[in-house]
Amino acid sequence: MPLVILDCDGVLVDSERITTNLLATMATELGWPVTPAQSIEQFKGRDLHEIRDLLEHKTGTTLGDEFITRYRARMVERFERQGVPPIEGAADLLDWLDDAEITHAVASNAPHKKMQLTLGTIDRSRWANGWFGRFEGRRFSAYEIQRWKPDPALFLHAAAQMGSEPAASIVVEDSTSGVEAAVAAGMRVIALADLTSPDTLAAAGATEVCRSMPEVADLLRRWID
Numbered sequence: 001m002p003l004v005i006l007d008c009d010g011v012l013v014d015s016e017r018i019t020t021n022l023l024a025t026m027a028t029e030l031g032w033p034v035t036p037a038q039s040i041e042q043f044k045g046r047d048l049h050e051i052r053d054l055l056e057h058k059t060g061t062t063l064g065d066e067f068i069t070r071y072r073a074r075m076v077e078r079f080e081r082q083g084v085p086p087i088e089g090a091a092d093l094l095d096w097l098d099d100a101e102i103t104h105a106v107a108s109n110a111p112h113k114k115m116q117l118t119l120g121t122i123d124r125s126r127w128a129n130g131w132f133g134r135f136e137g138r139r140f141s142a143y144e145i146q147r148w149k150p151d152p153a154l155f156l157h158a159a160a161q162m163g164s165e166p167a168a169s170i171v172v173e174d175s176t177s178g179v180e181a182a183v184a185a186g187m188r189v190i191a192l193a194d195l196t197s198p199d200t201l202a203a204a205g206a207t208e209v210c211r212s213m214p215e216v217a218d219l220l221r222r223w224i225d
């Protein structure tokens, strides 16, 4: 049985624009001028501890856990103010996966709490707790195992929990770190090129690169049918 493992930020929810802009602002405030475009390149898909370490290195300051607390508070504030819409086409993809009875899960570098904040606001009329509830029992966070993409551990953990083999698993990712993790896990990976360029995702090892969610869905249909 095939398993489809979906990344959360940038694949299901359009949160990366908000978080990469916030990280650009915070890096610049700390004395390392980073533009939103550079922020995508430097930070997207990375885990927050790694980002904090990089900021400490670049600015020569000790930020510690206080930085993470401060970042999360500002992130929540921006999510609430701006709203976090689903990625265009993600709703149709999920409905098709459900209708075709294709096992699927979400696996994120972010904590469950952040998934609750983003997924939890979508389609609340159909599911209690929105898409967060929709993925009940099929949500995996790198925080559970304390290993983050590009480490393959999270995808391997998700496949094992869902009772699937890596070779039968297909990952959908939008970041280089996620593509690298899937490749290292021995899984096929479809990259959705939005904020990160198709060339960068292909160079990271993506099996195929798509420009839109309907394209991702078509490819999955061909691979699975």
Ligand SMILES: [Mg+2]
Pocket: 007, 008, 009, 010, 011, 045, 173, 174, 175, 178
């Ligand atoms: Mg992502």
